Amino acid sequence: xxxxxxxxxxxxxxxxxxxxxxxxxxxxxxxxxxxxxxxxxxxxxxxxxxxxxxxxxxxxxxxxxxxxxxxxxxxxxxxxxxxxxxxxxxxxxxxxxxxxxxxxxxxxxxxxxxxxxxxxxxxxxxxxxxxxxxxxxxxxxxxxxxxxxxxxxxxxxxxxxxxxxxxxxxxxxxxxxxxxxxxxxxxxxxxxxxxxxxxxxxxxxxxxxxxxxxxxxxxxxxxxxxxxxxxxxxxxxxxxxxxxxxxxxxxxxxxxxxxxxxxxxxxxxxxxxxxxxxxxxxxxxxxxxxxxxxxxxxxxxxxxxxxxxxxxxxxxxxxxxxxxxxxxxxxxxxxxxxxxxxxxxxxxx
Amino acid sequence: xxxxxxxxxxxxxxxxxxxxxxxxxxxxxxxxxxxxxxxxxxxxxxxxxxxxxxxxxxxxxxxxxxxxxxxxxxxxxxxxxxxxxxxxxxxxxxxxxxxxxxxxxxxxxxxxxxxxxxxxxxxxxxxxxxxxxxxxxxxxxxxxxxxxxxxxxxxxxxxxxxxxxxxxxxxxxxxxxxxxxxxxxxxxxxxxxxxxxxxxxxxxxxxxxxxxxxxxxxxxxxxxxxxxxxxxxxxxxxx
Ligand SMILES: Nc1ncnc2c1ncn2[C@@H]1O[C@H](COP(=O)(O)OP(=O)(O)OP(=O)(O)O)[C@@H](O)[C@H]1O
Ligand SMILES: [Mg+2]
Numbered sequence: 001x002x003x004x005x006x007x008x009x010x011x012x013x014x015x016x017x018x019x020x021x022x023x024x025x026x027x028x029x030x031x032x033x034x035x036x037x038x039x040x041x042x043x044x045x046x047x048x049x050x051x052x053x054x055x056x057x058x059x060x061x062x063x064x065x066x067x068x069x070x071x072x073x074x075x076x077x078x079x080x081x082x083x084x085x086x087x088x089x090x091x092x093x094x095x096x097x098x099x100x101x102x103x104x105x106x107x108x109x110x111x112x113x114x115x116x117x118x119x120x121x122x123x124x125x126x127x128x129x130x131x132x133x134x135x136x137x138x139x140x141x142x143x144x145x146x147x148x149x150x151x152x153x154x155x156x157x158x159x160x161x162x163x164x165x166x167x168x169x170x171x172x173x174x175x176x177x178x179x180x181x182x183x184x185x186x187x188x189x190x191x192x193x194x195x196x197x198x199x200x201x202x203x204x205x206x207x208x209x210x211x212x213x214x215x216x217x218x219x220x221x222x223x224x225x226x227x228x229x230x231x232x233x234x235x236x237x238x239x240x241x242x243x244x245x246x247x248x249x250x251x252x253x254x255x256x257x258x259x260x261x262x263x264x265x266x267x268x269x270x271x272x273x274x275x276x277x278x279x280x281x282x283x284x285x286x287x288x289x290x291x292x293x294x295x296x297x298x299x300x301x302x303x304x305x306x307x308x309x310x311x312x313x314x315x316x317x318x319x320x321x322x323x324x325x326x327x328x329x330x331x332x333x334x335x336x337x338x339x340x341x342x343x344x345x346x347x348x349x
Numbered sequence: 350x351x352x353x354x355x356x357x358x359x360x361x362x363x364x365x366x367x368x369x370x371x372x373x374x375x376x377x378x379x380x381x382x383x384x385x386x387x388x389x390x391x392x393x394x395x396x397x398x399x400x401x402x403x404x405x406x407x408x409x410x411x412x413x414x415x416x417x418x419x420x421x422x423x424x425x426x427x428x429x430x431x432x433x434x435x436x437x438x439x440x441x442x443x444x445x446x447x448x449x450x451x452x453x454x455x456x457x458x459x460x461x462x463x464x465x466x467x468x469x470x471x472x473x474x475x476x477x478x479x480x481x482x483x484x485x486x487x488x489x490x491x492x493x494x495x496x497x498x499x500x501x502x503x504x505x506x507x508x509x510x511x512x513x514x515x516x517x518x519x520x521x522x523x524x525x526x527x528x529x530x531x532x533x534x535x536x537x538x539x540x541x542x543x544x545x546x547x548x549x550x551x552x553x554x555x556x557x558x559x560x561x562x563x564x565x566x567x568x569x570x571x572x573x574x575x576x577x578x579x580x581x582x583x584x585x586x587x588x
Contacts, residue, residue, distance in 0.1 A: 187457045194450045197439035204399065204433075206425035206454035206502055262441075 018170055022163045031162040037275045038169030039231055044255030044267030045176035046223035049183055051253065052261035054216040055196025056106075057114050060121030061224050061252045063101070066244035067094050068225025069232035070128065070135060076233075077143040084149065087229040091222050097124075098221035102214040109199070118246065125244035140239025165234050172230055176223050180264050183219070192216055193262065224252070254318055258325050260334025269333040274318075281317065286310055352377045352506055352537050353398070353429075358407035360393050360561075367393040369561040370407070375506070380532055381539045382552030382569070386581075389558040391541045392434055395508050399431045400424040412505065425454060428505035432495040432512060434541070440484030444475060447483045447494055451501030469497040473527060489520040496527065506537045513544055525551060549573065557581075 025031060043065070050056050071090035075081035081089070105116040128135045135141070148158040157164040183189040191212045194202035203209055232238045242248070251274075259270025280286055287306040290296050296303045329336040351374035360368040367390045375381040383391050397404045398411075400421040409416040411429055419427070430451075439447045448466035449459070456462050470476045473493040478486065483494060492512050499507060509528070513521040521544065528551050532538060542548040548555065549569040557564040557572060559581050565572060572578055 185459065187453050187459065187462075190446065190450050190453055190459075190462075193442055193446075194439050197441060198437045200401070200421075201433065201437035201439065202450070203401075203421040204425060204431055205451050205498065206422050206430075207450075208420075208422045 015174075022166050028162050031166050033275070033279065035162065035165050035169045035234065036279070037271050038166075038173040039227055039234075040255055040271035040275050041173040041268055042169075042176045042227040042230075043224065043252045044259060044270050045173070045180050046220050046227060047252050048256045048261060048263075048267050049180060049192075049223070050216045050220035052256055052263070052266065053180075053183060053189055053196065054192035054213060056213060056216065057253070058117040058217075058220075059114050059246075059249050059253060060101075060117035060119075061220075062244050062246065062248035063097065063121040063124045064094050064221040064224040065228035065231070065248055065252065066121075066124055066128065066238075066240075067097055068228030069238045069243040070141070070228075071225075072229040073141045073143055073232045073238050074134065076146070077141050080147075082147050082149075083229065083233045087226065090225050090229050094221050094225040095218055098218050099214060102210075102217045106210055106213045106217075118249070121244065121246065121249055125240050125246075128240040128244055135240075138240060140237060140242075142237050144236035146233060165230075168230060169234075172226060175226075177264065177268070179219065179223065184264060188212070188215065196262070250318070254322060256332075258321060258332055260332030260336075263332075263334040266332050266334045269337075273333065277317070281310055281313060284310060350377050351375060352412055353539070354408075354410040355394070355398070356408040356410065358394070358397055358404045358409065360390070360397050360402055361405045366561045368397060368404070368558075371556075371558070371561075371563045372407075373556050373563065373566050375537060375539060376553070377537055378532075378535055379537060379553040380528065380551050381537075382548040382555035383539060383541045383558065384543070384545070384548055384555060384572075385558035385564075388560075390561040391558055392510055393561075394558070395431050395510055395539075395541065398424075399429055399508065425502055425504075428503075429508065430499040430502045430504040430506075431508035432492075432499050432510055434510040434514065436488070436491045436495055438483035438486065438491050438494055440482065442483055443479070444481050444483055444486070444494060445470065445479045448497045448501045451498040454502040466497075466501055469501045472500060472530070473497040474523070489516050489523075492516065492520075492524065493527070496524075500531070504536065506539065507531065509538060509540045509542075511541050511543065513542060513547060521547060545573075 021034065022031065047058070047061055050058055068087070068090040071093055072083050072086040075086035075089060076083050101117070101120050105113050105120065108116055129138050146159040149156045159165070183192065191202070191207050194205065194207060195209060195212060199209060228243060232243065255270040255274055256267050258273060259268065260266030284307055287303065287310055290306065291298045291303060296306065325332060353375040355371055355373050358368055358371045359366060371394060383394070385391055393402070396402045398409050398416070400416065400419050400423065403418055411427065414427065416424060439450065442450070445463065445466050448469050449462045452462040452465035456465070467476065470479060473496050475490060475493050475497060478490060483491070486494060496509070496512060513524050516524065525547055528538065528540065540548065540551065552569055554567065555569055555572045556566045557578050564577055564581060565575050567575070
């Protein structure tokens with residue numbers, strides 16, 4: 001009991017701190033990092049509901065991310081539909097897409113489901129490249145002018161700084177965490193986990209497998225598309241590789257796998273690890289660091305090589321990370337932490 | 350009144366007839382034993398009855414309703430539930446959560462499901478394992494968990510596939526008592542078992558399968574004194 005109270009207090013303090021961050025932190029870069037973190041949490045958490053709880057490993061979540069991002073951006077760019085309306089059009093489309101994908105892919109189990117999910121996302125990516133009239137093809141859509149958000153005549157925000165994005169991102173992250181919490185504490189979560197643990201056993205206990213898998217997929221896809229829309233608007237640009245690429249799908253999945261699947265805090269931990277890591281790689285911080293401590297000199301061949309290539313190495317590094325996690329922490333960071341903490345005697349001897 | 354009627358059920362896997370023209374019926378409130386050598390088609394018959402395979406021929410009538418073509422979840426909701434010869438615990442869920450999954454068939458409230466689950470855990474005497482991970486239980490307790498989870502779905506007919514398989518005599522005795530207790534509650538059961546002494550004790554009637562066909566059917570006394578059964582199945586051990 002006291003533990004629950006303690007948890008609630010810590011949670012509230014953390015929440016309050018997150019709410020006031022933009023008041024005290026002015027550095028756009030710091031806010032940017034926080035926004036990326038929120039985005040990552042929402043992505044990982046969305047995947048978690050289907051992959052972590054229901055055990056359906058989709059490697060095609062870029063499809064939903066991309067559709068959310070593209071729909072919102074296309075509507076804003078060519079039809080002047082404001083993003084907070086466009087995003088719901090995206091959601092509607094994603095529900096249809098998810099149900100179509102579900103009706104095809106959920107006939108398949110295990111590795112076949114994985115392959116089918118990749119194939120569908122690739123079809124979406126190729127469509128985005130080729131339906132040039134709709135999507136502007138490989139060039140992508142650039143739309144940085146977001147209309148001010150008004151209620152009546154009052155301007156709530158004009159999106160000129162990163163602060164509104166910070167709060168939208170925070171809201172999205174909390175929303176996905178909240179929904180995961182709700183799933184875990186409802187019949188839905190029990191049924192998802194039963195399907196994950198043993199589909200045949202679940203079936204014999206009265207669980208309609210296809211319906212529940214599709215419910216999981218729709219929840220997961222809708223949340224992913226919200227993240228996609230948010231990403232598109234925040235960056236102001238979408239093109240096929242950045243929102244529909246296979247590496248987007250892999251990244252979404254890794255956040256959850258590395259953090260710990262089927263746990264509420266797994267995707268948060270995964271994001272806390274992966275976001276700084278990929279940022280460090282992208283901005284060449286690692287090379288600079290090595291130069292600073294004198295391990296390599298900046299204009300030596302090694303230094304130049306690292307500078308050239310490390311930024312592109314994040315995919316490789318992710319690969320290595322996954323191997324390490326699977327080998328040493330098969331239940332992700334969460335599982336690893338749980339093992340460290342003293343706990344009740346949960347396993348029979 | 351017959352709660353379950355198997356009418357000329359056949360099941361073919363390619364050229365193999367795992368069940369061939371099997372017919373019998375199970376009376377409400379009784380225990381029907383199902384015996385036969387390895388590979389006789391006992392588990393296959395359970396699979397045909399509970400919707401895992403559609404029978405190739407014949408009909409399954411449960412509670413007056415034709416079951417052919419219904420999926421296992423629907424079969425469960427209509428009141429037939431089975432356990433698995435090779436146990437299938439939801440390994441990473443706790444014991445109580447496993448049973449709750451069964452109980453959730455008839456409620457959406459976790460609180461209610463937990464209460465129902467706890468009752469069933471008490472029935473199988475597994476309440477002290479409530480918080481343990483199902484995957485970590487020893488085999489005897491996993492078998493009991495299978496039964497508790499199935500009971501939690503509130504069946505009218507419980508199908509047990511070798512719940513005593515792999516258990517020591519003391520554990521088997523517990524299961525026998527459990528089956529008799531369940532019968533006393535009025536629940537109809539169909540029990541696959543290799544242990545002849547056990548099946549004789551608990552069954553009201555027994556069906557004998559060999560090579561997919563029904564060899565004979567009768568009371569335990571009739572079955573053990575049947576010369577075909579002695580020849581085909583019991584063989585030397587009872588000679
Ligand atoms: N899915 C399947 N595909 C092909 N053959 C199968 C399948 N399931 C069962 N069989 C075959 O059907 C026959 C009957 O198998 P079944 O498992 O029903 O026997 P059983 O009586 O339960 O045996 P045991 O006592 O060993 O459990 C066996 O020859 C088996 O190999
Ligand atoms: Mg069998």
